[in-house]
Amino acid sequence: MDRTPSSQESSVHGSTRRSVTVRDGKAGLPYSKGLMATSVMAAGLPPSRAYSVAEVIEQRLHSADRDSVTSKELRELASAVLADQVGERYADNYRRWQRAKDRTVPLVVLIGGTTGVGKSTIATTVAAQLGIVRIVSTDAVREVMRGIFTKEMMPSIHASSFDVAPYLREPPEEDNSVITGFRRQVQAVSVGVTQVIRRAVVEGTDLIVEGAHVVPGFLDVPDRAEAIVTSMVITVDDEQLHRSHFVARAADTRSKRDHHYLEHFDNIRRVQSFVRDLAVTHGVPVVPSYSLDATISRVMELVVTDSTDTPSTRFATPGSADPDLFDLAVPASRSAPEQEYR
Incomplete structure (x- = not known):
């Protein structure tokens, strides 16, 4: 008997795939191409290219035949895919931005x-x-x-x-x-x-x-x-x-x-x-x-x-939220990070 894919599965080109859960400690959420695309855009990619990278990441997650990955593993995979698909420059930007999100000043x-x-x-x-x-x-x-x-x-x-x-x-x-x-x-x-x-x-x-x-x-x-x-x-x-x-x-x-x-x-x-x-x-x-x-x-x-890398006082005269799984960017019109993964 046919059955409707569950919330943990997705249908791709007529086949059913199990969603990959991204875990950060005890919390976990299904992998999202949209959120990942937003994350890698911080490396300097245009939206269309970022979404393509997010699709490749999803394909590799399914190829690994795993039900879940940690947020750290996902970031490492994203870095590898960026280097492979668009070049080491963008992968380096992505890694540096991940480190920068741990800063203690605004x-x-x-x-x-x-x-x-x-x-x-x-x-x-x-x-x-x-x-x-x-x-x-x-x-x-x-x-x-x-x-x-x-x-x-x-x-x-x-x-x-x-x-x-x-x-x-x-x-x-x-x-x-x-x-x-x-x-x-x-x-x-x-x-x-x-x-x-x-x-x-x-x-x-x-x-x-x-x-x-x-x-x-x-x-x-x-x-x-x-x-x-x-x-x-x-x-x-x-x-x-x-x-x-x-x-x-x-x-x-x-x-x-x-x-x-x-x-x-x-x-x-x-x-x-x-x-x-x-x-x-x-x-x-x-x-x-x-x-x-x-x-x-x-x-x-x-x-x-x-x-x-550099001192940043170029205009001088002579806090940030905790990082989330996908570094979801919140539109400036939002008053609070309503869609962030926690």
């Missing part, structure tokens, strides 16, 4: 760059892959400050970052007006951003800060004894590609703000050049954004490297 990721380079998308994706539940936009910090300080008290924060000069009491010289205005706003907003970072460190909470006001040389960041701080500046070198980001958004949303960006596109490009130069001066990695998968891969690699 991780702070700083993502800078001018308007329209994709900072928010990158931050959200990286947060999901690393299991970071708190993302702060520097624009949100500026909005809070605008509610406290009137235009008369602090005019520099009451304009777009690339169009501050007309709002200053003493307008700067025309040749430097865009950058002078930008610097004034960054100096003001950096005070609030620094306090957000300090609060995260006190709470032991991992944090991603993204925004145009994350500029090398303007932030006071904690030292490595208090937090691991990894930082980067995102750029779009191709001017037409950069412009197309605003054109597409303006067509889709009919937003007046996106048309405002297009009207001030030259100013936005000037700000990018200024921030890029500061990044080079301060030794901050510059990450060109031309492909989302490639950009995410590079950002993840920087985070893993800074978490395990």
Whole structure:
């Protein structure tokens, strides 16, 4: 008589397979390709490739004809499959990230760059892959400050970052007006951003800060004894590609703000050049954004490297949850790690 596969079995191509249980002490959960794919994405893999790796891991688990494995054995298998399928570089990233998850201080990721380079998308994706539940936009910090300080008290924060000069009491010289205005706003907003970072460190909470006001040389960041701080500046070198980001958004949303960006596109490009130069001066990695998968891969690699190898105070002026079986990343929109394996 035919029977329906039990919860401990799965049907693959018409055949029935017994699920492999991953155990961590007394607790155990069935192996999940989705969770494993999320875990190996921390090595810098794009989602499609990570899922392929997770499928190979599942195949090898079934080939071994075992009902269960320990979480340590699973991590070792994942490392071996990564080396075999995509290269030792990604396997090494994966192993280093596993070690980094045992750190005793929070991780702070700083993502800078001018308007329209994709900072928010990158931050959200990286947060999901690393299991970071708190993302702060520097624009949100500026909005809070605008509610406290009137235009008369602090005019520099009451304009777009690339169009501050007309709002200053003493307008700067025309040749430097865009950058002078930008610097004034960054100096003001950096005070609030620094306090957000300090609060995260006190709470032991991992944090991603993204925004145009994350500029090398303007932030006071904690030292490595208090937090691991990894930082980067995102750029779009191709001017037409950069412009197309605003054109597409303006067509889709009919937003007046996106048309405002297009009207001030030259100013936005000037700000990018200024921030890029500061990044080079301060030794901050510059990450060109031309492909989302490639950009995410590079950002993840920087985070893993800074978490395990190097001092991370690149933005300086002159706690994390217990690791779970699959290192499940929690979307930043979640208020708690609801789906984590325990």
